Amino acid sequence: MRLKLAFWTVSAGALAVIFRKFFGEIEQPMESKILTVFLVFTFCAAFFRWVRKRSDDARLTRWTAEAIEWSDTGVSAVFLAFLIMAFVVQAFKIPSGSMKPTLQIGDHLFVNKFIYGPQIPFTRKRAFKFKDIRRYDVIVFLCPPKGLSEEDRAAGVKKDFIKRCIGLPGDVIEIRNKVLFINGEKADDPYGSFAHPVVYPRVKLFKEPKDYQSAWEKGDLAHFETQWIRDNFGPVTVPERSYFAMGDNRDGSFDSRFWGPLPADYIKGRAWLVYWPLKIWPLSSENRFKIIH
Numbered sequence: 557m558r559l560k561l562a563f564w565t566v567s568a569g570a571l572a573v574i575f576r577k578f579f580g581e582i583e584q585p586m587e588s589k590i591l592t593v594f595l596v597f598t599f600c601a602a603f604f605r606w607v608r609k610r611s612d613d614a615r616l617t618r619w620t621a622e623a624i625e626w627s628d629t630g631v632s633a634v635f636l637a638f639l640i641m642a643f644v645v646q647a648f649k650i651p652s653g654s655m656k657p658t659l660q661i662g663d664h665l666f667v668n669k670f671i672y673g674p675q676i677p678f679t680r681k682r683a684f685k686f687k688d689i690r691r692y693d694v695i696v697f698l699c700p701p702k703g704l705s706e707e708d709r710a711a712g713v714k715k716d717f718i719k720r721c722i723g724l725p726g727d728v729i730e731i732r733n734k735v736l737f738i739n740g741e742k743a744d745d746p747y748g749s750f751a752h753p754v755v756y757p758r759v760k761l762f763k764e765p766k767d768y769q770s771a772w773e774k775g776d777l778a779h780f781e782t783q784w785i786r787d788n789f790g791p792v793t794v795p796e797r798s799y800f801a802m803g804d805n806r807d808g809s810f811d812s813r814f815w816g817p818l819p820a821d822y823i824k825g826r827a828w829l830v831y832w833p834l835k836i837w838p839l840s841s842e843n844r845f846k847i848i849h
Contacts, residue, residue: 608621644668644669644670644674645666645667645668645669645670645828646666646667646669646824646825647664647665647666647667647831648664648665648666648667648696648716648718649662649663649664649665650662650663650664650665650718653805653808654718654719654803654804654805654808654809654810654811655694655718655719655720655804655805655809656749656751656804656805656808657749657804657805658694658720658747658804659694659718659804659827659830662833663830663832663833664830664831664832664833665827665828665829665830665831666827666828666829666831667696667824667825667826667827667828668825668826668827668828669824669825670686670825671686671687671825671826672685672686672687672688672689672823672825672826673685673686673687675824681821689721689724689799689820689823689826690721691721691722691723691724692720692721692722692747693720693721693826694718694719694720694721694826694827695718695719695720695721695799695801695823695824695825695826695827696716696717696718696823696824696825696826696827697716697717697718697719697801697818697822697823697824698714698715698716698717698822698824699714699715699716699717699815699822700775700815700816700818700819700822701775702774702775702776702778702814702815702816703715703717703775703778703810703814703815716824717801718827719801719802719803719809719811719812720747720801720802720803720804721799721800721801722736722738722743722799722800722801722802722812723738723794723799723800723812724794724799724800725794725795725796725797725798725799726793726794726796727739727793727794727800728740728790728791728792728793728794729789729790729791729792729793729794729800730789730790730791730792731787731788731789731790731813732758732788733755733787733788734750734755734787734806736748737791747804748802748804748806749804749805749806750807751805751807751808752807755787756783756784756786756787756788757788758788759784759788761777761780761784765791768790768792769792769793772790772792772816772817773792773795773816773817774816775814775815775816777813777814777815777816778810778814778815780814782814785813785814786806786807786813794817795817797819797820797821798817798818798819798820799812799817799818799820799823800812800818801818
């Protein structure tokens with residue numbers, strides 16, 4: 557009994573990390589994968605019950621009874637792990653360099669999914685609102701359709717992205733020669749990093765500002781050449797219930813400059829801390845984990 561209790565407790569906490577580490581990266585939502593594992597355990601428990609009911613062999617009956625207990629334990633552990641991942645905290649792995657130097661390729665981090673209000677699983681609705689999204693929060697969100705390739709959209713692929721929230725609803729965002737302006741004023745932007753010294757000049761893409769705004773909101777700027785958008789962008793106004801997200805690696809991030817505003821319902825949570833790789837030399841509590849600001 558104690559062994560099963562220990563297995564149930566440890567598994568429930570560890571599955572959220574293990575599944576993410578071995579079955580995908582931040583670009584691949586986990587709900588369907590963990591649901592698959594849950595269904596496998598449920599099927600095994602039902603199968604062993606079916607065998608036990610139809611068997612007269614004492615040894616087989618004892619064996620199936622043990623198997624049923626372990627299967628039920630697995631079902632409970634996976635279900636609890638699903639609740640943790642859906643409502644509280646989820647583990648992710650960084651697959652690209654769009655958030656350098658804040659986050660490196662291969663970093664494993666926890667995302668707080670409760671802080672903005674827990675989402676109802678398999679929907680974009682929140683059970684309730686806990687905290688507002690703040691400027692410069694590092695957020696994980698479901699990628700908007702224009703952020704995906706045509707092949708992925710046609711196949712119904714869903715991906716999670718991680719970026720920094722730069723613009724709030726109603727903000728006017730503009731970039732002039734790589735310098736960020738918010739509501740007409742130069743922003744205090746301590747997180748932006750630039751790997752390329754070249755600054756691409758502004759290209760007049762539309763005759764009227766309203767046409768630029770409309771094309772941006774539709775995600776049509778994703779079809780333009782990168783150099784026409786990256787270093788000189790906007791001005792655009794962030795719509796209501798939407799946000800403007802950018803990667804800290806400003807020269808190497810595919811973000812709201814291209815695929816448009818980020819709907820509030822797409823946001824899953826706020827990045828919390830990097831738990832791997834551990835920094836243990838020198839051994840001190842402050843550098844065991846990297847807290848994300």
